[in-house]
Amino acid sequence: MGLFNRNKADSNKIGNLKILFTSDLHGSETAFRKFLNAALMVKADVLIIGGDLAGKSLVPIIELKDGKFKVENNLVGREGLEKIIKSYKSNGTYYTIVDEKGYEELSQNKKVLEEEFKRVMIERLEEWDRIAHEKLKDTKLVIYTNLGNDDPLYLFNVIKKSNRLVKTEDEVINLNGYEMISFGYVNPTPWKTPREMEEDDIYAHLKQMVEKIDNPRKAIFNLHAPPFGSNLDNAPLLDNNLKPVVRGGEMVFTHVGSKAVRKIEEEYVPLIGLHGHIHESRGFDKVNNTLVINPGSNYNAGMLQAAYIVLENDRVKSHQFIIG
Structure with a gap:
C-alpha cells in the first residue's frame, strides 16, 4: 500500500x-x-x-418467450433490456432476471427475497x-x-x-x-x-x-x-x-x-x-x-x-x- x-x-x-x-x-x-x-x-x-x-431497491425482470422481457409492466427486447440495466446500474437499483415461477417465489417468500437481495448486493x-x-x-x-x-x-x-x-x-x-x-x-x-x-x-x-x-x-x-x-x-x-x-x-x-x-x-x-x-x-x-x-x-x-x-x-x- x-x-x-x-x-x-x-x-x-x-x-x-x-x-x-x-x-x-x-x-x-x-x-x-x-x-x-x-x-x-x-x-x-x-x-x-x-x-x-x-x-435500496430490487427490480425483478421476468424473462418471457421469444427474447422478450417484462420490466415494471413494460415489454422490451434485448436491446431495450440493456438500456434499462444500464440505467439501473447508474441510479443504484438492483435487478434480477427470473422466469415467472421465480417471480412468484420472490413475491410470496420473504426469505427468498432477502437471499436474492444479498446475492445482488x-x-x-x-x-x-x-x-x-x-x-x-x-x-x-x-x-x-x-x-x-x-x-x-x-x-x-x-x-x-x-x-x-x-x-x-x-x-x-x-x-x-x-x-x-x-x-x-x-x-x-x-x-x-x-x-x-x-x-x-x-x-x-x-x-x-x-x-x-x-x-x-x-x-x-x-x-x-x-x-x-x-x-x-x-x-x-x-x-x-x-x-x-x-x-x-x-x-x-x-x-x-x-x-x-x-x-x-x-x-x-x-x-x-x-x-x-x-x-x-x-x-x-x-x-x-x-x-x-x-x-x-x-x-x-x-x-x-x-x-x-x-x-x-x-x-x-x-x-x-x-x-x-
Whole structure:
C-alpha cells in the first residue's frame, strides 16, 4: 500500500496528504466510476468511502418467450433490456432476471427475497472491486471503505477479500502520519436501518476507538453520522406517517445528526471530521475548532458528490466540493 498502512502513526512524521472522500453511493456504479476518475484527475493520495454502499431497491425482470422481457409492466427486447440495466446500474437499483415461477417465489417468500437481495448486493460490490482494480492498476491506490447504516454486515466479507477495498471500521489507519478512525453506525432513525445505535452506545464505542490514537488533534474522524446541530445534518421534518412537514408552502427542516458524534468531536478536537448519511445536507462547518464535512449525495441521478481535502503540515490547507 505504499505510504499507507494500518500501523500506529509516528507522531513526529506528519506529511502532506490529498484526500478524495465520498459517501452514500447506494449502489450507483456511475457515481463510483466518477469517483475513481476524479481521484486520478486530482492525483489523490487517499480515496475514502464513508459508508452506505448498498442500494435500496430490487427490480425483478421476468424473462418471457421469444427474447422478450417484462420490466415494471413494460415489454422490451434485448436491446431495450440493456438500456434499462444500464440505467439501473447508474441510479443504484438492483435487478434480477427470473422466469415467472421465480417471480412468484420472490413475491410470496420473504426469505427468498432477502437471499436474492444479498446475492445482488454482493455481486455489485464485487463488480466495483474489479472496476477499481482495473481503473487503478497503474497506481498503488486503495479505497478505504466503511459501511454505513444501510449496509448489512456481510458486505464486510466482500471488502476483506477485495483487491482494492480496505476495511476501516474498528481499525486505526495510518495515512502518511495522520491517523484515521472510522465508524458506520448512526443514531436511531424512523426507518430502523441495519446499523443503528443509541447515542450513549455510539459515544462509548467512539471513545474506545479514540483512546487507540496517539494524537487525536492530528487525526481524521471518518464517522458516517454527522454531528448534531451543524450544517451537515439538516433533513426534512417528518410527521407521524413519515411524510415531510410542509408549512407556508415550504418544507420544514430539522437537525437529525448524532449528539454523540458532536460530543466526541468537541472533546477531542480532531483535525477533520468526514461525514455522510444526510444526503440533502452537503456542507462544511466547525465543531469546536474541527472542520467537519459532508459531501452529500445525489446517487440516484448517477452523480458524484465528493470532497477534495489537502492536509499539509498538521493542518487542513484546503477543501472543496466536487460535483459531476
